[in-house]
Amino acid sequence: MIICGIDEAGRGSVIGPLVVLGISIHEKDIPSLREIGVRDSKSLSRKAREELYQKILSLNVNVYEVVVDAAEVDRYLKKRSGLGINVLEASATVKIIKNLRPEVVYIDSPDIKPSRYAERILAMLDYSPRIICEHKADSRYEVVSAASILAKVKRDTILAKLSELYGDLGSGYSSDRRTVDFLSRCLRDKGEVPSCVRRGWKTVDKLLQARLDNFEEG
Incomplete structure (x- = not known):
């Protein structure tokens, strides 16, 4: 069974993109994430995340990311008559699921009502995977922790390039x-x-x- 974890980095930032990233892995390989030390990215230093980034990618995984620039994030703001950041993030999540085609998806919910967010995503999909959508999923499921780590490192890399400019x-x-x-x-x-x-x-x-x-x- 193919499992997918999805998380984001940069949702609340004022500079830089929103990165939404998914990682898929076979259920039997989940212990390998544990073995290399994958855990909630918020508890890891930047250096530790960068080291884990390479280790995660060396495993038998597939990764798909959606990078949303600042202007696009602005267009979705409700104060600017947009549809809201949750809709933007859900759309990115759907792109990830459609590309990775997992049977089970674990999502760190940005919505105060996780079930509502899961229903929104299912409504936009062309098939029906099992969706587990929870608050703090990045601290509960290794596959979401891995997605969180990859998303943060990706965003950090983009920020570093912006700093050079x-x-x-x-x-x-x-x-x-x-x-x-x-x-x-x-x-x-x-x-x-x-x-x-x-x-x-x-x-x-x-x-x-x-x-x-x-x-x-x-």
Whole structure:
């Protein structure tokens, strides 16, 4: 039986893409994930994730990823009359399932109602795999943990390339001072932010408003 785990990286970031990634593996090979030390990516250092990335790919697995750029994420924001990030993530998840064709799918649910999210995905599929959709699935199922690790490393690689282009932009999350400083510098020096920034995020709105207030006061 082919099992698939799906998770994302970058959903809440203000800079960079949303990466949704699925990994499929035969049920009998699940113990091999355990043996190489796969666990919840949030409990792993960046270096540990990178080491596991190579180990995971060396196993008998198939991987499919969907990388959604900042502009596309912005288009799905409800505040911009979009369908919502959950719909965007569900669409990416469906692409993954259609490509990997697993019999059982484990998903880390972004919806407060996991059953609703599972139903949304099933409605968009051309076949009916068994879907186990739960909160914190990345800490409960090794196959989802593996997907989480691969997604985070993929996104980290993209962020590193963006940093080469634009300078230090931190982790891309608004909780990171380096990220906020980068956005502030962009607005101060150029009056705009680069295309890798999600312009619909509150962090950008606040910085733009602060800049406008300072301009009016000046």
